[in-house]
Amino acid sequence: MGVKGLWQLLEPIGKPINLESLENKVLAVDFSIWLNQSIKGIRDKHGHPVQNAHIKGLFNRICKLLFYKIKPIFVFDGGVPVLKKQTIATRHKRRLKSLEDSEKNAHKALKTFLRSQIKRSLGSESDDSNLKLLSTYRIHSNDNVFELPALENENEFNEVDDQTESFCKQVNAQFSHLQNLNQVDINSEAFKSLPPEIRHEILTHLKEQKTGWAKISALPSESNEFSSYQMSRLLHKRKLQQNIEVAEEEMNDRMQSEELFDFSATSGIRYESKRVMSDENTRIIYCDKSQNVSKSDSKNTGRVEVLNSFKKCDSLFSDVTEFDFGKSEAIKNENSSFLKTASKTGNFSPLEATKIIKRNIESDKKQRTEFEIQNSDSYLEFSNSMNKLQQTSQICNDLEANIAHDSDFDVPDETLSTINSEETTEAVSDEKVNEDIEKELIEVLSNDSYDSLEIVKTPEPKSSVTELSEESKKKDRKGESQVIEEKFTDNGDIPSKYEAAEFKSPIKCASGKNHQFESVKETPEKRNSEVFTKIRDAAKASPQSVKRQLYEIEREVGRQERHAATVSDQMIIEAQELLRLFGIPFVRSPLEAEAQCAALENLELTEGTITDDSDIWLFGGKTVYKNFFNQSKYVEVYNLKDIEKDLKINRESMVCLAMLTGSDYTDGIEGIGAVTAVEILSEFKGEGLEPLENFKSWWDSKQGKDKSPGNKTRAKFIKFSLEESFPNKVVFNAYMNPKVDDTLESFKWGVPDLDLLRHYAMSKFGWNKSKVDEVLLPVIKRLNEKKVQMRISDYFKCEARHSGQISTSKRLQSAFDKLGSESSNKSSVPRSKSKTLAKSSLKQKVKNQATRNRGKAASKVLSPLKKVSTESKTKAKKNATLSEPSSSDGED
């Protein structure tokens, strides 16, 4: 939004003002981002979005404006200019790409991590120097020696024959951890996914190690830095301690989990649990609570119910997996001679769980959908509650994982057989196993992300789903889920198509609900990793921490719900209705609201604009009030006159600046920020678009063999890559001549209709009368005051003005100085200014052969390394130096 870095440049110009001094001023209010702000910004104490947030936000802001007796004119956005659409589209593309890249990198990182772990576990045997520590370590980890992380269980398989050797290897493997402990990132996902015992081990060692000699080498050489070093060490220690505590807690909880499971089973929810015939360590629990999902009648209560059942199921889920863990542990204790099996199950169960989850999410989803359709009367209701479901994807995931267990009930044979087959294949050869498990983990990771994507996307192929489920109702359960499963995989492509279609569709939907998908869809990539850890955590977390987690999840859901909300036309209509009740005039701009605000000021219909969008300057705004509705900051007033006077930049240069740094209409040039942009403008002067044209021609000339920049400031400009079409005149004109409504009709303000407003607030926001009056009466009272407070400046004229110094960085200051010197350098060359300034002004003064020679000489001096005296080179050089004076031709 706005021009990148422009506010940062203008900051010294802003003057904090007292809102009282705005009394009776006619100000345009840029409404374009209000709706978004209110929808996403306003939340209840649980973080959920508030109903009618958009009008509520507007209501409060109008009250604020009216209380200060400001006469506002609201300006709404019209259409979106083509240029803006293009920029948004390219930005979106770029973002998707970078997301993809980051995901890839994450996978790569995980892969390498796993590989290194495996290698280390195999190869550290020969390390003799470890022996001493090894023995101590053995004492320490007596109980946990059989418990291996999932990553290392492959060791087991290859050493079936020789148990003692394998034992040694395990210890070694774990020890190899210790060796490289300092490299272990305790915050990394991979670390967190290790079993708590291992984590505990590593952390305690890390903690103890820190007190040794190692820290002497880490001491900072600067004595001044010592305190910060101490501080960071302290923080680090604390972090370690915290992690240790968490690990300990988890270890404790595991032991208790079995009893806790029994306890939770008596808490009133109907469960059915069965043992899987082929696997004595896995149990399946069926939770009846999910039936509630289908009984939702109205969308609101339905949502609450669904959420509730989610929560319950969520906690149940963690119980279930807890149970798994507990079971395996118990068995392990009983039967330590069955080292192999025990450790296998111990480590395998989380993996297994996730696998089952992944396999069954699809079928489960269908079942749920079916419930919905059977019981809800209208399609809309169904889709609404479905939407809600999708938004709670975090919880969904957990729930689905849970229900996956339920539905495991229906299709156990298949799953188990696959698991079994996988197990057997895993046991075949250790090399292969290594790879397999590695793949598996990555698969789980990627599938997880895919799942969350799917979850988000499911609503789109609704029709097919409905058909499907209706048709499959007749069939028996098992067959049904299988059919759906198949169908669903086919559906895999459909969502993506839908996605594309959705994106293009205009925001016309009456309920606006559909659009939630759009934004939801955009976020899942980010959430993947979160989802993954959440599932892991849920599997490991103890019932004690479930409550806390639930709270966190609820917050998270609220946040996402808010993010998912988007502006619809309906909201704009509602906002306008409210403005009518307040008697406030409003304008709908043909295109951009900011452009219209600027136009109104230029037509002298307003005395300024309230906006936080820096685009206003490019459209010709003169007086801008910033941070008006930001409670944490002072309201600041910015004047174009001050900007021109103190910063020496005008509207045209700001447009040029936008084209360099990037704005709504253009992506800008990569690597150019506000400061560099000002430097470029100060180096290449001119009217209108000329600076950029000059910059481009100079840059073109420097792309040949001649790389000598001419001066120090210009040196860094060469490395930027300019497009052929730069500078784009279309963008420049779009800013300079925006499409606006320029009727001169003056505005009228009505009196707020108190009765209607009261009624409105009570019905829309659910406020009671006293609350409404609390807000409205002071405003009405203020408005009824017939007296107007005059200002001193209305009577006394300013005689002398002393402006304080503007504090900016050195680079900026010299650039501004140079911009300002444009007019003065004709008379005299300031000597005190920086070298570059003197050089450039000299260049302007004597732009003839002499400069050319000088430039040549300078370039020779600057590039002694490139003394290749081929003919083509000197030619290029000549061209380059010729273009320089031509670039400064336009300045005078």
Next chain:
Amino acid sequence: MFEAKLIQGAILKKILDAIKDLVNEASWDCSSQGMSLQAMDTSHVSLVAVQMKADGFDKYRCDRSVTLGMNLSSLSKILKCAGNDDTITLKAPDDGDKITLVFEAKNESETSEYEVKLMNLDSEYLGIPDTPYSVNVKMPSHKFQRICRDLQQIGDAVTISCAKDSIRFAAKGDLGSGTVNLCQTASADKPEDSVSISMQEPIIQSFALKYLNHFAKATPLSPQVSLSLSPDVPLVVEYSITDDDGSDFGYIRYYLAPKIDENDD
């Protein structure tokens, strides 16, 4: 180099108390004539002008005119460290970024020294036209203070009307209304308790009481306050500053823009 010594340091303390709530940051203009300050409050409704004549100081040296921009509440805090009987000396070297305050206790050998950071402030100097006012009222300053304080309980604005030889302060609010009438008195033996009204034409004007109450903080500086009113011109509230021995030291003047009826503009 700028240096000014004031044996009656309390005066400076009182001046600061009288302006620090109205203006947070302001610049002192120091010239060979004396020290002066002009500043508007943040909402630009009122203006305060302070003048301290060079003669009033016990020692005054100003080689060239300097502008000392500073945070007035900081200055006031530091002045709180000075006793009422202390001699205060202000010192500012040319091109310095600090002003030094030296407090010397009376008849004692104790001196304390404080420094205040100076600021480069963005300021406007307003030209105030020298106009004759329709009404000039002189009244005891504590009376003015009390009237402003009392009426603020009633409403936000006071309507000052003047006809013949009486001045009337009236306020209206939710709880009711209140008026205070003052008639011209001629008590020759107690000049500071007298009320004198000189009027060219009758006047009625409204002002925000909030600001008048800020002005009344200058009450300790002078026993008498003078109000000057004219239609369509800000009200002037002036406190003249005098030494203990009665000689003229300067003044503190407040200007307040009136509240006018909406239809008027």
